[in-house]
Amino acid sequence: MMTEVLTSTVAGLRVRRAGQGHPLLLLHGWAMSGAVFGELLSNPPSGLELIAIDLPGHGGSTASAEDSLSVWTERIETTIRELELPSWSLLGWSLGGMLALQLAGRGNVNPERLLLVSTTPRFTVAEDWSAGLPLPQLRAMQRDLKRAFRPTLEGFFQLLFAADEINRERYRQIARFAVGPDLLPDEGSAADGLRILQREDLRPLVEAIPVPTLVLHGDCDEVIPVAAGEWLAANLPAARLERFPRVGHAPFFSSPGIFLRLVGDFCR
Template sequence: MMTLKLADGRSLAYREAGEGPALLLLHGWAQSSAVFAEVMPELARDFRVLAPDLRGHGGSALGERYALEDYAADVLEMLDLLGLGSLALGGWSLGGQVALRLAQSAPQRIRRLLLIGTTPRFILDADWPFGLPDAQVRSLSRNLQRAFEKTLADFFDLQFAPEEITPERRQGILGFARGDGRLPDPSAALGGLGTLREVDLRAHLGAIVCPTLVMHGAEDRIVPSGAGRFLAQGIGQARWCEMPGVGHAPFLSRPGQSLNYWREFLR
């Protein structure tokens, strides 16, 4: 792990591997860059791969706020500090929403966009059938405050469709994704969950002009696949990739297949 000092004095931790064109990967809610530890060595054969810990997650310092704009500002400052111009950007779940915000606000920095298990709106609404009921998300917030570690463990298991992975594979994933035992700060987890409840990016998808791959598991229990299809239809240069029998984290349950799709797109 490496660390940058941001202008406001906070530290931002990140992983880096390989040489070549830059590829930045953004993790999901309540996770860290460790979720990419398995796929980074393979990607590093062709790319300079960077994966930051979002504020309050992994080794990165807490922030005062956790809006998409705050996460995106940290990433842009990281790019400037490392002297990176345009690059390929991948985001999973909440990280995908941050990636969408960056593609909208700084299109000159993003050459290609990879969205994994991403939604423009996390919460079910009268005109949005591809989300979770707000009552369920509010219940998740209460449970985090009552039993933080157990609630995160239960949410981790929701990442996968029933029988998608073996118990041995589950332990293997936990071994690298949570190998250091580090969980997000509770305030960061709650702040990020609040952002997920509020964000609605549907009206801004037309502003994304770069080639985009939208990858989604057909059996995603956190973000219904219809949300991914909506993204693919709303982004001008998007390709849709649905993986049968797969849940919310294709690169964890089907790493080889996911890498093949990523390489083909990023080439």
């Protein structure tokens, strides 16, 4: 039986809620929305209430005036406060994972547990950081976004999956609920998100985040290499890593059963 998903807007951000129990907030990745967690929301783990928040300018959320990780984080903090949750945990995927690190590192709101899915502290390559995307590749995405917005987003969505990870029918099924035309970000917010990914480096924050953390990462991730997840698990004070063999950037799409079990066990 499918669980009912309730939708509302809290402090300008769209919120989807389903299930009962300990609240687990979900932050999605670049150019997506909380709809990517649709299957999880329809079948939440026992003892958890899932709360998916659309990032600024994505899905049903209003856009922000600045392309700043701090500004986006402040807006999410405001929404969390207005939800008035006595205790809660936080899951961030990809860009949402960077926001989760920022939220935990700032200390203005305090998750009980942290789950980082396909997350990196730094998205682009640097002299001392090889587990990232080469800057010319990101700049090419920025150019393509201006020239052909929809085809660029479709091409990025295809990158989420490793070769032979899912079949064609499963891909179409996921695309229907996760990235419909009414779920796309506005062009300005998509560009803002790429600029955030280009310039943010959260490595200085990591060692000061004491929250118990579960890092989940696909071995065949072509967007954020698994080495980034390994680094997070090694440098966060209270973290462990769960790897998904032969899985790309979105393990909750291709391995939903295993993903839900790991999430439920960790949060309980």
